[in-house]
Amino acid sequence: MLGNFSYCNPTCLYFGEGAISNLKPELEKYGKTVMLVYGGGSIKKNGIYQKVIAILNECGKKVVEDAGVMPNPTSKKLEEGARIARENNVDLILAVGGGSVCDYSKAVSVSAYCNDDPWEKYYIRFEEPTCKIIPVACVLTMVGTGSEMNGGSVITNHEQKLKIGHVFGTEVFPKFSILDPTYTYTLPKYQMVSGCYDIMSHILEQYFSGEDDNTSDYISEGLLRSLIHSSRIAVKDPENYEARSNIMWTATWALNTLIAQGKTTDWEVHMLGQAVGAITDATHGMTLSAVSMAYYRYIMPFGLKKFVRYAVNVWDVNPEGKTDEEVACEGLVAMESWMNEIGLVMHIKDLGVTPDMIDGLADATLIMQGGYKVLTREEIIAIFKQSL
Numbered sequence: 608m609l610g611n612f613s614y615c616n617p618t619c620l621y622f623g624e625g626a627i628s629n630l631k632p633e634l635e636k637y638g639k640t641v642m643l644v645y646g647g648g649s650i651k652k653n654g655i656y657q658k659v660i661a662i663l664n665e666c667g668k669k670v671v672e673d674a675g676v677m678p679n680p681t682s683k684k685l686e687e688g689a690r691i692a693r694e695n696n697v698d699l700i701l702a703v704g705g706g707s708v709c710d711y712s713k714a715v716s717v718s719a720y721c722n723d724d725p726w727e728k729y730y731i732r733f734e735e736p737t738c739k740i741i742p743v744a745c746v747l748t749m750v751g752t753g754s755e756m757n758g759g760s761v762i763t764n765h766e767q768k769l770k771i772g773h774v775f776g777t778e779v780f781p782k783f784s785i786l787d788p789t790y791t792y793t794l795p796k797y798q799m800v801s802g803c804y805d806i807m808s809h810i811l812e813q814y815f816s817g818e819d820d821n822t823s824d825y826i827s828e829g830l831l832r833s834l835i836h837s838s839r840i841a842v843k844d845p846e847n848y849e850a851r852s853n854i855m856w857t858a859t860w861a862l863n864t865l866i867a868q869g870k871t872t873d874w875e876v877h878m879l880g881q882a883v884g885a886i887t888d889a890t891h892g893m894t895l896s897a898v899s900m901a902y903y904r905y906i907m908p909f910g911l912k913k914f915v916r917y918a919v920n921v922w923d924v925n926p927e928g929k930t931d932e933e934v935a936c937e938g939l940v941a942m943e944s945w946m947n948e949i950g951l952v953m954h955i956k957d958l959g960v961t962p963d964m965i966d967g968l969a970d971a972t973l974i975m976q977g978g979y980k981v982l983t984r985e986e987i988i989a990i991f992k993q994s995l
């Protein structure tokens with residue numbers, strides 16, 4: 608049964624090759640000063656920066672640049688961005704990049720006029736913004752996080768060895784996002800497959816919770832099948848538009864709040880992965896892939912019915928003549944083999960984790976309540992050891 612919910616997603620999407628043509632009419636709706644936020648320079652190499660700047664100039668905008676947003680953006684960088692936005696009285700923050708640039712832009716939007724320490728207020732105390740919020744828009748260049756159509760914003764504090772996400776309300780969602788699948792062709796394979804696993808993980812975090820019959824889970828199964836199919840093609844043929852566009856669209860649906868409606872969700876894999884990310888600064892999707900198999904094998908007996916359904920409906924496991932345990936295990940074997948096939952990191956030691964770090968990782972892992980098993984600290988340690 609679906610629980611009650613209200614649903615609103617205010618982000619306007621422009622999807623497809625050439626979607627950048629929608630930037631000009633959108634920009635015309637906002638004031639003169641635009642803060643252009645981007646990462647370490649990939650957009651200059653592939654020409655997206657030049658296209659965006661030309662449109663900003665055509666619109667007569669005053670452009671304030673904030674470059675150098677790192678993967679896993681930091682609380683220190685956030686302070687700098689908030690100052691730039693405030694001092695320049697910006698009217699719109701235009702994020703051109705992946706999840707890091709988009710998450711960071713949302714963080715800046717709620718921090719520029721915040722009288723408190725934003726890290727403490729939003730990421731430690733999980734309070735909602737009470738100050739003026741600067742509108743954010745996005746031109747997406749890396750696929751995976753869903754940040755283009757949600758309120759998520761993940762910030763890393765290296766001093767405190769914490770990586771924490773705040774899911775802001777609809778007032779912080781991007782006002783519009785431009786999604787051109789061809790913009791993702793220049794992504795290195797490592798980033799592309801990491802993004803694919805991030806999508807997979809977002810869907811599974813929402814799928815592996817509860818046992819009700821609900822539409823959200825059927826949608827999730829369809830998204831998973833599309834992702835598995837398209838990722839296999841994109842790995843071999845990175846400029847396959849059909850595959851890249853399907854992956855891009857799946858990523859958005861995986862985390863634009865739709866498939867969580869009316870049901871409980873887990874998110875423990877993200878908590879384990881974020882702890883690894885806080886300590887190693889590794890690529891987000893790879894931190895998730897490296898802990899996933901140990902986690903799912905551990906919780907499988909507690910959610911057996913759903914793991915059987917997953918094996919049959921997503922991985923086409925034939926259940927005839929097999930016990931539920933056998934079917935569920937076969938599903939996880941199929942998942943593991945797909946993960947190896949596309950080239951994901953399967954062990955946290957390959958991200959730089961050593962056995963002496965495991966206590967620290969357990970300290971940095973938040974314990975969620977919605978999965979099939981609420982983990983104890985000992986269980987978290989055992990899962991990290993298993994992931995080594």
Ligand code: NZQ
Nearest residue numbers: 646647648649678679705706707748749754759761793794
């Ligand atoms: O910095 P540049 O030079 O632009 O290079 C980036 C970066 O090194 C590169 N890149 C992006 N687009 C490219 C490209 N390289 C070539 N061609 C292109 N078209 O890719 C690298 C990774 O970019 P990043 O933005 O860090 O990746 P991603 O989109 O995976 O974002 C990761 C961040 O999002 C957070 C993660 O924790 C992490 O901090 N998440 C945000 C979520 C949300 N908002 O809801 C949910 C997720 O679970 C996730 O936690």
Ligand code: ZN
Nearest residue numbers: 752805808809
């Ligand atoms: Zn994620």
